[in-house]
Amino acid sequence: MGRQYDPPVMALFTRAVSSGCGSATSQTGPFYCFADQKVYINLLFFEQIEEQLGAGGDFAYAYVIAHEVGHHVQYLLGTLTDVSQAQRRLSKKESNRLNVRLELQADFYAGIWAYHNNKMYNSLEEGDIEEGLNAAAAIGNDRLQMLLQGYTVPDAFNHGTSAQRTRWLKKGATADRVSDGDTFSQNYVAL
Numbered sequence: 651m652g653r654q655y656d657p658p659v660m661a662l663f664t665r666a667v668s669s670g671c672g673s674a675t676s677q678t679g680p681f682y683c684f685a686d687q688k689v690y691i692n693l694l695f696f697e698q699i700e701e702q703l704g705a706g707g708d709f710a711y712a713y714v715i716a717h718e719v720g721h722h723v724q725y726l727l728g729t730l731t732d733v734s735q736a737q738r739r740l741s742k743k744e745s746n747r748l749n750v751r752l753e754l755q756a757d758f759y760a761g762i763w764a765y766h767n768n769k770m771y772n773s774l775e776e777g778d779i780e781e782g783l784n785a786a787a788a789i790g791n792d793r794l795q796m797l798l799q800g801y802t803v804p805d806a807f808n809h810g811t812s813a814q815r816t817r818w819l820k821k822g823a824t825a826d827r828v829s830d831g832d833t834f835s836q837n838y839v840a841l
Contacts, residue, residue, distance in 0.1 A: 651727075651828060656687070658688055659689070660691060661691070662693055669686060671683035671684070671685050671686075674692075679695045680718050681718065684722075684731075687725065705784050705787075705788035707778075707784075710781040712764075713760050713764070713785050718756070719763070720758070721756050723828075729752070733748055750807055750814070751838075751841065754814055754815065754833045754841060757786060757810070757815050757818040757822065758833065761825070762830075764782070764822070765825060786816045786819045787812040789815070790810060790811045790814070791811060792804075792811040
């Protein structure tokens with residue numbers, strides 16, 4: 651896109667970590683902090699999605715990391731700042747919907763990373779994309795809410811459904827342009 655890419659720093663943790671965005675415990679999954687431009691990876695999260703959700707594998711883990719780096723790309727492009735400012739003026743429901751768009755775009759960015767990485771290094775093995783799609787499906791809000799409480803509350807979704815997450819990861823894995831990942835101009839229901 652003709653811009654300078656400044657890579658984020660990756661910080662690994664298991665029990666607790668302090669970030670520019672505050673403290674996090676082992677209950678927190680991987681996250682990106684724009685204040686210090688770091689990707690925080692809770693290594694226990696990988697065990698959890700494998701053991702409790704059946705979504706393991708090297709590419710599943712790469713997808714999770716690439717998703718968080720996708721948030722860094724959003725920061726560099728100004729998307730995170732724009733969304734954060736807009737969310738301050740919105741109801742909780744509308745703020746969640748805007749966050750879903752942000753998360754689905756990060757899924758798309760994870761897919762486009764895989765596409766370009768494979769194009770440059772022939773890095774994907776048979777079954778890798780399926781591992782990523784399985785992980786995306788496993789951590790969809792609808793699936794997680796059903797597992798935790800036995801029912802879903804769509805207005806409380808803030809990362810997207812399993813179907814949405816897999817659709818945007820798959821779309822990114824077959825796209826070669828970042829601009830194909832515009833989750834903000836589409837009708838919310840069509841995401």
